[in-house]
Amino acid sequence: MQNLITRLKELAKVSAALEPSAEERSSQQTEVMDFANGFLNRLMENPAYVKGNIQHDFSIDNNAKPLGKLIDLYRTEVADKGIMAASGGHLGYIPGGGIPASGLADYMVAITNEYAGVHFASPGAVAIENAVIDWLKDIFGFPESAVGNLASGGSIANLIALTSARDKFGIKNEKIQKSVIYLSAHVHHCIKKALRIIGLEDVQIREIELDNEYRLQPELIARQIKQDKAAGLNPFMVIASAGTTDTGVVDPLKTIGAIAQEEGLWYHIDAAYGGFFILVEQTRALFEGIEMADSLVIDPHKGLFLPYGVGAVLVKDKEAVMHSHHYFANYMQDILGENQPINPADVSPELTKHFRGLRVWLPLQLYGLEPFKACLEEKLLLTSYFRHKLIELGFEVGPEPDLSVSYFWYPSKSRDVNEYNRQLLDLIHQDGDIFLSSTQLDGKFVIRIAILVFRTKKDSIDRAIRMIQRAQDKLGDE
Ligand SMILES: Cc1ncc(COP(=O)(O)O)c(C=O)c1O
Structure with missing residues (x-):
């Protein structure tokens, strides 16, 4: 026993390094904050871009080093x-972009x-996660009964939605x-x-022919569904x-929603990039019909300008989500209780999860909408503005964009156009x-414009135009 106590004392001395004193903490915080402020x-x-390889070997040698270094x-x-x-x-x-207030929340x-x-472990955190989900339901016209999750990003949010569709329609085995x-x-x-991840690699995927501006054509979807049903196939989901990502267009959500409803298909909308433009008067109409979706993905780390690490999914059919994601185990018996809110772990592949709600909630509360x-x-x-400036310089631009993604190319007369733009x-x-x-x-080959960082201002576009002119001067043309 004495040996054990002596050893405990020794171990406590060494492991104490993991718990800095109030003074050490304050000095570390100052060093990190000085870095953050200097950076900003x-x-x-x-x-905005520095091409360069890493010079340092990041391997971990298990020795302690000073924070400043x-x-x-x-x-x-x-x-x-x-x-x-x-x-x-x-x-x-x-x-x-990554608004700094979310960094404070993450800290x-x-x-x-x-x-x-x-909920049992952190009722406050779960309440905040669910408040963010409720806020999103409200914005996108989803019913109160819908469920949702704050995932790491759009990819996992889409994964949760598609898994729910799969389970709702029982797409497995020979089906x-x-x-x-x-x-x-x-x-x-x-x-x-x-x-692929959810075992649906072998479903039939119909890539519907797009219109001239790369939007889905609802009448072609309707026709294809009828043909497939007549051929004895099992249409079960439409995705708009x-x-x-390529050109920023919004598919005709309402018309596609009506087709999905009429044919009894799951309707999924990926609004990871564009979703929050529903908040802007001039683009709101494009989102008509978004409330018809059975599942919807919207990324706060895109359209709400938060740092990477949060994408949201909303799903109307709670049972469909819970089928794959809700689990129980004996060692979790303490968490059970009456009238509990939805646990994020029941609607996500994650059990232990980063409390992403605060990085969304804090800035919204701090600044208002x-x-x-x-x-x-x-x-x-x-x-x-960018498109007008490019046209003045003799560039060709894609069609009038729905949102803030567009593209352009220079119609070089003396060189292969793709090659010219690639070199540019x-x-x-x-x-x-x-x-x-x-x-x-x-x-x-086209050059994309994707304007969504909250820090992008007119000056950034003027800089972009000057940079493009510099590049063109180097490249030369007719
Ligand atoms: C429309 C759309 N959906 C999904 C994603 C994937 O999101 P994430 O990169 O957050 O996983 C993106 C990413 O750019 C996107 O633009």
């Missing part, structure tokens, strides 16, 4: 390299280490190969990935997008002042 203060002066390493090798996702100059892929959450999966899903070739790839709405409207206007993008990446990405549309 110079963010918009710096380029580790912060320096983070600054030079992580924060200052690659795409500056926090920068207003990030106009590639689907950005968001509070990590310090108090809430167990946000079940898989006869079952049919209708979607656009422009759905985000995470949809097809999710189908409210803001595609108006600044978010203003920011979204600003993004629409900046997209318009290479030079844009070498310059890096503003970051743009590209895509292929019917074999054509």
Whole structure:
């Protein structure tokens, strides 16, 4: 026994390093906050993209090091390299920025280490998660009885939705190969990935021909469903997008919803990128019919400008979600109780989960909704401004965009157009002042504009135009 007590004392001495004193804590917090403030203060002066390889070996050698050295390493090798996702100059892929208030929320959450999966463990955390879900239900016209979850992002949110559709329709065993899903070739790839993960790789996927602006054509979906039913197949789900990743279009949600209802199919809408534009007067009408969805995905880490790590799913049929996600085990018997709210763990693959609700709830409470709405409207206007400037420079642009994603290309007369634009993008990446990405549309290489970082302002677009001119000067043309 004496040996045991002596050993406990020794171990407590060594492990005490994990619990800094109040003074040490305060000094560590100051070091981290100084880094964060320095980063934010110079963010918009710096380029949005820095191409460069990592110089440092990050391997863990099991020895303790000073925090200051580790912060320096983070600054030079992580924060200052690659795409500056926090920068207003990030106009590639689907950005968001990452409002700092969510960082404060994440810090509070990590310090108090809430167990946000079940009500019994943290009733407050679960209440906040559910308040965010209720807020989303309200915005998107979902009934009170719908359930939802704050997942890590759009991919997992879509996975939860598609799993619910699968279980609602019992798509398993011999039914898989006869079952049919209708979607656009422009759905985000995470949809097809999710189908593979949930065992639906072998369902029939009908990629419906799109119109000239890459929207789904409802009449073609209706015709195909009828043909498939006549052929003895099992149509069970239609998937639409409210803001595609490639070109930002919103599919005709209401007409597709009516078809899904009439044919008795599950209607899923991926609004991960575009969803929050429902809050803006000038784009609200595009979202008519979104309330008809059986399941809906919206990403706060896109359209609410939060840091990466939160995507939301709403599902009307609670039983369908619970079928795969609700579980019980003996060691969880203490959590049972009467009249409990929905536990996030019952509608998600996760049990222990990051308490994501606070990073959404805190900024909304701190600022109210108006600044978010203003920011979204600003993004629409900046997209318009960018397109006008590009046209003035002789670029061709895609059709009038629904939201804040668009694309352009230079119609070079002296060179292969695809090759010219590919080289132009290479030079844009070498310059890096503003970051743009590209895509292929019917074999054509186009440069995308995706304006969704809350820090993107008119000045960022003017910088982008100057950068494009610099790249063009280098490239030369007729
Ligand atoms: C329309 C759409 N759906 C889903 C996703 C996947 O979301 P995440 O990257 O958060 O997993 C994206 C990502 O850009 C998207 O644009």
